Amino acid sequence: MPRPETLLAHAGCSPDPATGAVVAPPYLTTTFERAEDGSYPHGYQYGRTGNPTREQFEETLNAFEGGAGCVGFASGMAAAMTVLQALPAGKHLLLPEDVYYGVQRLIEEAFDDRFSVSPVDMTDLDALEAAFRAETLLVWTETPSNPMLHITDLQAVADLTHAHDALLLVDGTWTTPLLQRPLDLGADLVLHSVTKYLAGHSDVLGGAVVAAEQSGLFDHVRSIQETGGAVMDPFSAWLALRGMRSLAPRLRVQCASARQIATFLDEHDRVETVHHPSLPHHPGHDIAARQMDDFGGMLSFEVQGAHDAAMEVAARVEVFRRATSLGGTESLIEHRASIEPEGSATPEGLLRLSIGLEHVDDLIADLSQALG
Ligand SMILES: Cc1ncc(COP(=O)(O)O)c(C=O)c1O
Incomplete structure (x- = not known):
């Protein structure tokens, strides 16, 4: 396995099979032709359910993060929304007191009647331990936090979360896997606003979820992405890959x-x-x-x-x-x-x-x- 720097330097640079172009062009198509027998010879049917450029982005970020699967979204908030939609209703979530305010607002606006949520100071492991309930399903965390740069001990939070049979999601937007590797420290899911460091040029909106392992929850995230349509568009995926190279x-x-x-x-x-x-x-x-x-x-x-x-x-x-x-x-x-x-x-x-x-x-x- 190449080192992350090498992997990134080649992001999106697997030569185009049609022309040999070192940087494959973005596949700006919404649909794919069927063969005479009605099959889809290249495996793609329709732009919402699959696109080669988006797949290239997902495979690159998945390898970079060391995950078992990655799903690319139209924005970081679309990624957050889809994870929340994929969780079964009636459960309890633990969020940092100073979670990115967009996530807090999203939960208040769209998920208030689906989950109960407790804000916790994630830097205080005793407070976190005390906040778990029997129905706690997910711990959502961010470190360094925004904008106070509080630091949460990811390994300790992962151990505590798993001891309570819950899942840990880490928002890795501020760090990228170059600075911090949540999956190695025990996280189950990593969320990114690709808009930020990964794309890196303030010219593209994107989001992603990477999973430590294939699971029913991850399949559900993928399926809501495809049916709900909050997908990363091919040009954004191409720009994100270009950004990731540097x-x-x-x-x-x-x-x-x-x-x-x-x-x-x-x-x-x-x-x-x-x-x-x-x-x-x-x-x-x-x-x-x-x-x-x-x-x-x-x-x-x-x-x-x-x-x-x-x-x-x-x-x-x-x-x-x-x-x-x-x-x-x-x-x-x-x-x-x-x-x-x-x-x-x-x-x-x-x-x-x-x-x-x-x-x-x-x-x-x-x-x-x-x-x-
Ligand atoms: C930590 C963090 N997570 C998620 C988001 C949301 O990402 P997006 O703006 O791509 O929807 C942001 C945006 O500022 C963020 O800073």
Whole structure:
């Protein structure tokens, strides 16, 4: 088995059988011709149920993640919605208190009457243990969390989850298998917003679910994808593969710059707190050092003076772009509390950074002038 970097460098580069093109073109077709006897000689019938480019994406991500199967979706939220649809009703779910707010909103809007849900501080294993019920079916977790970068011990959570006969889903969007391998640590499912680091250029929406093993639940996810139609379209799959080819060097630079920026902010007089697990005083530093290959390209910090001061800093940046999302080549800054629903626990003085590929000195100079 090639190393992940080698696998990624060749993503989508198995020569096109028709022409020998090293990068096969996207198969932008909605339907496939039958033979005279009515059969489908190439195994494809209709674009919703199967497409060679989408399959190539699914096979590549599955191999990268070390899974037994992968399903590609139109977005990360389509992936989340399909997993929730595939779960039997009447069960109990455990979610991190600071789960990505889109997932929390989706459950409230579409699944409120199907499941009971308990928010838990997943960094506190005693609290997690106490939250299980007989009908707990799924533990959903994210580490580092968004936007506070809390670190959850995945191996410990997987052991606890399995001791209660439940399943563990890890949202791996912020890390990709290059930084963290949830399946090796015991997760049953990994979810990705492909929109972020995997595709990596802020130009495609996509999502995916990878399973540790073939199971009835995974088959159900696949079948809802095909019948429900929240599929990754072939051009998005092609763009995602193109992005994945450069993931390893991108992420290396993003992580190195994020570490340097975290240290710069940590020493700045106008900054109250920096949340990045690379910092030795971060409460999750030791666990992150153990379970991650690097500390990630995302960080957040709290500015003295709360809301108004944070908004002023965001208004003054010139290299960072003021936008939501993450994982692209361009660095982004976001006042997170103002995009999250009312009542969110995100501090008003918090700014979230997604570190891109600009020279780190330019990013530090920009933050320095913005902080004044
Ligand atoms: C951690 C995480 N999971 C899931 C999603 C949803 O992904 P998408 O925007 O592709 O639907 C996001 C989007 O920001 C995210 O940050």
